Amino acid sequence: MLERENMPSHIAIIMDGNRRWAKSHGLDPKQGHKEGAKTLEKIVRYAKTIGIKYITVYAFSTENWKRTADEVGALMLLLQNYLEEYSKRADTENIKINVLGDITRLSESMQKSINKCMERTKENTGIIFNIALNYGGRAEIVNAVKKIAKQVKEGKIQCEEIDENTISENLYTKGQPDPDLLIRTSGELRTSNFLPWQIVYSEFVFVEKHWPDFSEEDLIRAIEEYQKRNRKFGGK
DSSP states (O other): OOOGGGOOSEEEEEOOOHHHHHHHTTOOHHHHHHHHHHHHHHHHHHHHHTTOOEEEEEEEEGGGGGSOHHHHHHHHHHHHHHHHHHHHHHHHTTOEEEEESOGGGSOHHHHHHHHHHHHHHTTOOSOEEEEEEEEOHHHHHHHHHHHHHHHHHTTSSOGGGOOHHHHHTTSTTTTSOOOSEEEEOTTOOSOTTSSTTTTTTOEEEEOSSOGGGOOHHHHHHHHHHHHHSOOOTTOO
16 A cells, blocks of 8 residues: 555656567567557556656667667657657646657657657646656766856856756756656666666665566555665665
């Protein structure tokens, strides 16, 4: 039973296992990604109904470009179609979509779809759904440092004024609370360059299931595990 007074405000998810799920079912990797997209929509909708305010998912990392050109191309097409179609449903469900990452490397049509999606849902007041796309945690921090250096050079801030809040306010997640809970599926036990600044005090829950098999019940179990933890934030 969930403790309503102890719900995580922000959940981050590393959606691992789409390809392994496809292989275990004798299917092409792109079928795994399609099933993963269906699971994602289901989980975001359910998270909203139970009162989660922010959800951030790892859709495509800067390292994913190392995959075969065919798989990357298929995944990008799927992501673009997903954004275009899902933004319509998200809008009617009061979901606000943000895309986190360096989108300049993506095709012009993909960038247009991303911007259109965010513009369409920007006034929505329900759950904030962050999609990390062409995202790398270290690259995000480097980008933040460059922005801060530019502000110093322009005389907008002094070096002595730079603190942790300065860094946070120059990240893609500006204005959002750090994740309380990080979930990773498919049995992997690492963070893979995902939100390294933001997850320093997140509680981690690792799930053996591949992402396409992740269910609402699995989300509940992860939150229940989170609620058992004693979050000390470095204190006793």
